[in-house]
Amino acid sequence: MRLVLLGAPGSGKGTQAARLKEHLQVPHISTGDLLRAEVAAGSPLGLQAREVMARGDLVSDEILLGMLEDRFSRADTKGGFILDGYPRNLAQADAMDALLTRIGQPMDYAVQLDVPVELLVERIAGRAKAEGRADDSPEAVRKRLQVYENQTAPVIEFYRAHGQLTVVDGVGSLDEVFTRIIEAIAPEKAVG
Numbered sequence: 001m002r003l004v005l006l007g008a009p010g011s012g013k014g015t016q017a018a019r020l021k022e023h024l025q026v027p028h029i030s031t032g033d034l035l036r037a038e039v040a041a042g043s044p045l046g047l048q049a050r051e052v053m054a055r056g057d058l059v060s061d062e063i064l065l066g067m068l069e070d071r072f073s074r075a076d077t078k079g080g081f082i083l084d085g086y087p088r089n090l091a092q093a094d095a096m097d098a099l100l101t102r103i104g105q106p107m108d109y110a111v112q113l114d115v116p117v118e119l120l121v122e123r124i125a126g127r128a129k130a131e132g133r134a135d136d137s138p139e140a141v142r143k144r145l146q147v148y149e150n151q152t153a154p155v156i157e158f159y160r161a162h163g164q165l166t167v168v169d170g171v172g173s174l175d176e177v178f179t180r181i182i183e184a185i186a187p188e189k190a191v192g
């Protein structure tokens with residue numbers, strides 16, 4: 001199954017993706033994690049991305065597409081994947097659609113985790129305490145939510161227009177939201 005998780009920063013994409021990976025037995029591809037690994041390794045790409053990420057802006061579409069092409073070319077994605085953090089704008093959505101069509105692996109589902117903005121801010125603040133991410137400072141969080149609203153929210157309409165969108169209520173416990181996602185995409189794999 002090829003699945004993309006959509007939702008604002010703090011909507012729970014990463015947490016649900018980790019759970020879905022176990023359940024569906026497909027790799028979890030997080031572009032944020034891939035970028036953080038490059039930054040940690042101090043690679044040329046990481047050095048380019050570091051400042052942009054720290055202030056909550058988007059890293060260039062070229063870098064992201066290159067990273068994804070690379071990741072999709074690995075054998076473990078042949079049986080599907082869960083993508084989280086990409087696409088972040090319409091250009092990325094178009095580029096990935098073209099890439100997946102070219103390699104004959106079109107997306108099966110786009111799941112949007114719907115969470116009200118007040119709760120997003122609260123969740124990110126909790127994560128800042130727990131993980132101390134460089135882009136969880138109040139200014140960077142404001143910027144990331146603004147970038148989401150302006151650039152990423154239109155991606156939801158892209159998938160709606162392609163008939164691939166499923167909206168899931170992202171408010172509730174990890175288990176509750178997980179069950180809703182499974183019921184929406186793979187009821188035959190639902191437990192209980």
Ligand code: AMP
Pocket residue numbers: 009031032033035052053054056057058059060064084085086087088092135144
């Ligand atoms: P995330 O972990 O998905 O919240 O991503 C953390 C940061 O990595 C974002 O705020 C961006 O700076 C960068 N990033 C992750 N995915 C993308 C993407 N698809 N396009 C551009 N920048 C990205």
